[in-house]
Amino acid sequence: MRVRITVDREQAILAGNEQHGQVTVNLPVADLSPAQRATLVATPQSTHDVAALDSVLDIPMEVRKTCPPPKTGAPDPIAWLDWRAEATQAAAALRAQQERDQSQDFFNYLAWARELPVERFIRPDSGLFSTRIVELPSNDAHQWRRFGSEQIKHLEESLSDKLAAARVQLAAEKERIEAARRQSAAEEEQRKQERVAQLGRWVQDHMSSNDKGRWEDGFLPEDEILESMACHLFQSLDRFERFALLDDSELEHLDACMEEGDIDHYTLPGEALTANQYSAFCAIRTAAAFDRGAGESAEVQPFRHIWECDECDAKTERLTARVQITAGMITLNREYSLPAQ
Numbered sequence: 001m002r003v004r005i006t007v008d009r010e011q012a013i014l015a016g017n018e019q020h021g022q023v024t025v026n027l028p029v030a031d032l033s034p035a036q037r038a039t040l041v042a043t044p045q046s047t048h049d050v051a052a053l054d055s056v057l058d059i060p061m062e063v064r065k066t067c068p069p070p071k072t073g074a075p076d077p078i079a080w081l082d083w084r085a086e087a088t089q090a091a092a093a094l095r096a097q098q099e100r101d102q103s104q105d106f107f108n109y110l111a112w113a114r115e116l117p118v119e120r121f122i123r124p125d126s127g128l129f130s131t132r133i134v135e136l137p138s139n140d141a142h143q144w145r146r147f148g149s150e151q152i153k154h155l156e157e158s159l160s161d162k163l164a165a166a167r168v169q170l171a172a173e174k175e176r177i178e179a180a181r182r183q184s185a186a187e188e189e190q191r192k193q194e195r196v197a198q199l200g201r202w203v204q205d206h207m208s209s210n211d212k213g214r215w216e217d218g219f220l221p222e223d224e225i226l227e228s229m230a231c232h233l234f235q236s237l238d239r240f241e242r243f244a245l246l247d248d249s250e251l252e253h254l255d256a257c258m259e260e261g262d263i264d265h266y267t268l269p270g271e272a273l274t275a276n277q278y279s280a281f282c283a284i285r286t287a288a289a290f291d292r293g294a295g296e297s298a299e300v301q302p303f304r305h306i307w308e309c310d311e312c313d314a315k316t317e318r319l320t321a322r323v324q325i326t327a328g329m330i331t332l333n334r335e336y337s338l339p340a341q
Helices: 009-015 034-041 061-066 077-114 149-158 160-206 209-217 222-233 275-289
Strands: 002-007 021-026 050-052 263-269 296-309 315-327 330-337
Touching: 002 009, 002 077, 034 077, 061 077, 077 149, 149 160, 160 209, 160 222, 160 330, 209 222, 222 315, 222 330, 275 296, 275 315
Parallel strands: 002 050
Antiparallel strands: 002 021, 263 296, 296 315, 315 330
């Protein structure tokens, strides 16, 4: 019977043979053992009814490494025939062992999952509720995804009580979250309504007839109402100098600077005050707390305003007292200058 094999080039040269690569030779079938004949029967046929003993075998990579094809320096169909038989048997043994291992893994997984609390059957998935789902649990040692579809189906049936309890728990959790969201939205809407009502009362009690008309018709900007409220709430601080941000012309630069760089402005909490600065700060704090009505509160904090030129790294600083007054649903802020020293 004609068979195709491969003669290794290097081995052929070392053996002094001219012929190498794929070659076709005759193989006496009568001289083969029953096992070898069975291997030959399973060998795929190439063109012209030639058995391709050197064709690629469908075997795992582990077997390819432990049972490499023969490298012969002369045509040796028996070596190739024996290789196919050995590699096929090794692959069958490996698959059988893998099936036994997977079967044991399956029972180990089932026993492990049975002991888990229901919460483990709910996947958090980055903590986003919208993507949380009920599924079989897993960890580094127990991975259900490596099982076949039938085994997974068996797991789901065997753990159906846990999965059902997890679905109930997830639905209840979803309802709690939705209820909390509804409550939060309702509270936010209530705060908005109270704020609008407070603004409306202020317009009616403190602003002009023109303002009242614009309010009723929806034409009065909120900023005008807040400014009116601020003038009243910060009235006790009128004797103090209001702070205003510096413009570019007021910023200090080093002599070599062309003053063409960008100016970075940022604020930091005031952590140290001189005696004069502290006296001014206390005066502002006392005035801010003066004659506060019911539902009103004042908080005063020192702040540093810093401007930096990215061209020359020059820095300009101003110290302020930031006054925050809360009246009902309205919170307003103003800043007052503190002495430079």
